[in-house]
Amino acid sequence: MKKKLGVFICWCGSNIASSVDVDKAVAEAEKLDGVVHAENYMYMCSDPGQQLVKDTIAEKGLEGVVVACCSPRMHENTFRKAAGSVGLNSYLLEIANIREQCSWVHQNNKPLATAKAVSIIEGTLDKVKENLPLETITIDITKRNCVVGGGIAGIMAALDLANAGYDVAIIEKEPAIGGHMSQIGQTFPYFHNVPELLQKKIDEVNAHPRIKVYLNSEVEVLDGYVGNFNVTIRTKPAFVDPDKCSACGKCLEVCPVSVADEFNRGLSQRGAIFRYNQTEGARIPVLEQRDCLHFVDVEEAEMDAGAGVRCRACVEACPENAIDLGAIRTLSEEFVGAIVMATGYDLYSPAKMPEYGAGKIPDVIDALAFERLLDPKGPTGGQVLRPSDGKVPKNVVFIQCVGSRDPERHKAYCSRACCMYTAKQARLYRQQVAEGTAYISYMDIRSDSRDFEEFVQAGMEEENLVYIRGRVAKVIQENGFLKVFTSDTLTSRQLEIEADLVVLAMAMEPKAGTRELAKKMNVTIDGDAFLSETHIKLYPVESSTKGVYLAGCGQSPKDITDTVSQALATAGKIQLMFSNETLIADPLIAEVKNDICSGCGICIDICPYGARLMNDFTRISDVNQAVCQGCGACIAACPNKACELINSTSRQFIRMIGDFAGKAEAV
Amino acid sequence: MGETFSYYPGCTSHSTAIEYIEASKAVIEALGIELKELPDWCCCGAASAHNLSSSLALGLSAFNVGEAHKEGKDLVIPCAGCYGNLAQADYVMRYDEAERQRLEKQMGFKFDTEVKMLSLVDLLAREELRPAIKNLVKKPLKGLKVVCYYGCAIVRPAAITGVDNSENPLRIDTMMADLGAEVIDWSCKVDCCGGDLGLTDAEKTTELVNKIVDYAVAAEADCLVTSCALCEANVDIRQQRLPILYFTELMAEAFQIGDRQRWWKKHFNDPSGLF
């Protein structure tokens, strides 16, 4: 049975027509096997262009159509819809890309470009000849969400989704939500009070009947697919029962352990049982197993010499009997339709910059540590005091781009927020220490958002920040001072600045464990392990896995404003998805020929989406239609050629290649 | 019109800018405006005072501004350099309370915000004078191609001079067009002629002047028109290609008043062939 085929060649203005002879292409197409109609038009995607396609399909009773135009990414959907509207099954229409893959790349040779365009059209026609009419696949949606990460991105996404009427589970690794934002005192460019802003949002989360927060928790396993995910959550024991604990703090006093407090970036010490931070939500202490003497592997000899029993000081001190050292980790499950990855960042370790002396010189600290110095509830009560001797520093050198924009040795990218938070920190320091001087070593000042440039300029004008263009070579300690060696590249002079405190604006990098988590979630990452979006311009919050969305610094470094914008965008995207009762998926997926499949399972390992599953009864590898993205990996891997991609079968492809190779030879 | 203004001649009024002053006085008289020379005035300090001591510059200029405030009338200052200095002193006293009080005390006057410093262009390019000027034109400057050269002192800084546009001022252009001249737009309206450099570095001044004249010649101008005595001197002495005239000289020519033949002789590049 021979299909009646139509060919529609678009000029794309002069984009195609200037290098492909569209009249000649029509004449050639008319000669091709099965073609009953061929014509060209200036803009086929325009309304009259689409009408032309529709009218011709109806008039001539076309059974297969090739539109030769731009990339199918642009207008495949447009023309398939048009064909569908006049009763031609959408999947019997194909796009022949003669713009990106022909006219644009062959601008100086019209005869050859025209010949190539005709071969592309011929190959596509051959594909259409064997295309089957298909129906779209529908998938049910579980209208619940999971948000991984309880920083400001996770909080904002969760609140929007919950307020829209959908249940949300927040999975937070730490003992409290709030993320890095809870370490920060004030924001740029308006010096907003962060604890006030953030606490309000944290309170909303905690009070919301639709939000459940899993603290001390991480994703253990992710199963399922868009609309129907099954998230297994692993929760570390906190050892303190929040229902019994009265937050009296007696356990904190008796704990014999003293380790650096991570929340305060090592500027203070804490016990193994401690309050994670100063927010209301963290009033109930938590016990960190890896620091606690009770859990330390004690050598037998020491056991003999010592008391013979492991430390239980906190348990004994607790008047409420709220501490249970026997608590174990728990696993929970959440069934959700969509997931927001708001996993956040870590600061790149200053220890990786030995030339600046961090870790060795106590008065060289990172930017988050400086934030802790500015926090009224922080280790110094909000006073900027240098860690070594508690004195007020008179000269502070802030160094920007530490680890950032250093492609060969550290990170190639710009961490985006540092220029602005450094200006903010320097301004706050100068507002507090009137007689102090703040030097800022910079490469460029990137202040590219509303009121940012003005904020930096005001710092120069009002707080007399001294900006020095140049990268600091090294920082050394000498006679109780720090000596900062740098140069002012604007005057080409070497400078040595005597400083009391050096603050490093470290690069932001994805939160530790992002790489492993991304693997669990089937989300692709870039070379720096940031979670990758599908398209930086048009699909900026969509991950490579449908139904999994990205927000915040896990995707790329950004400030709070951009983080929140992105978080709200994910919530909007998910609400859009939930506005339908079912999801529609393309049927262009893998298909198994049951009589050929030997059940070897190679396809199961190779599938990047987890769409192939062994059927325990038939011992044949099934395709999960909702999960399969039609990438073709299993088809290439199958040793028996038991899989085919629907409407892109091996036979179709071999014929297309044959058409093209044959034509190329002729030219 | 019967308007009366105070008048600050400046040192060049009886020397290098003598033809400018004579022409300006003739034009002003024809327009029915009365100028009353300040009973007492001294040198504004020119560029030299501020080059060596800002406070001396401010003191000398403030003294003269003070004299004007004693008279209570707007002060007309034909010399662009003097105007720049006095306007700067006026600006300081207008916006710096402490300095104003100090200088008021020293010079013995009361600063009156109504009293303004006016360049000759400020005085003569006023919109309300345009009909009177057009009326006085007896012999329009038909066919005379002019480029207007404003220089620095009556233009910059704009906050002090109140110029219409510091990169492309138009007030002299408009006046020349009203006289019937063909005004050519060109690129060096506000370029520097070198100023005092004329006395210390002949070579550099010639370089700067040549650039200006190159552009004027390329624009096919018959002459340059200026309101600054220093610009006139530098441009006139350092080249032999193009006459340079004061804008009031051309006004007098159009009005057919004053001893114009005497003024033309004061120029190094004789402009008499233009008329």
Place this chain on the structure above:
Amino acid sequence: MAENLLQKVVAESGQPIDLCYQCRKCSVGCPMVEEFDFPPNMVMRMVQLGMKDELLKSKAIWMCISCETCGSRCPNEIRIAPVMDSLRAQCLEEGIAPADPVTVALHSAFIESIKTFGRVHEATMLMNYKWKSKNFTSDLDVGIKLFLKGKIPLMPKKSENMAKIKEIFQEAGK
């Protein structure tokens, strides 16, 4: 770093030098920049960094002819001419030999003329300048030409109020 230089220049010139962010528009438009040892943007930077010695010894501060082109184009409205005035005054105050003595000779002759007459008398001023600069040949033609055009009067005119002028000079420490 000698911060007092920055503070002093800001106070004397009234210019917000802190705000200079090195766009270089000043230097690009400067008619004299080729004669400068440090272009104007660099002078701003050196003031910010307190590089006093080099600045006060520089030719740049004397080569600026106060045309104010830079100031009128500066995106931060910094007028460089008054900054140069302040640096020149400091150079003289500190007894540093100016990098361009000829310019200083001219200006000194000029203000001496004011000090004597209250106004400038070109003939005596020019003679004094030539004497001070020990430079008798260059530019003498300008004076002669002007004289021949009748533009240099022989007799000086004196101001009426020399006492006040003496006072102004005293106040300014000159």
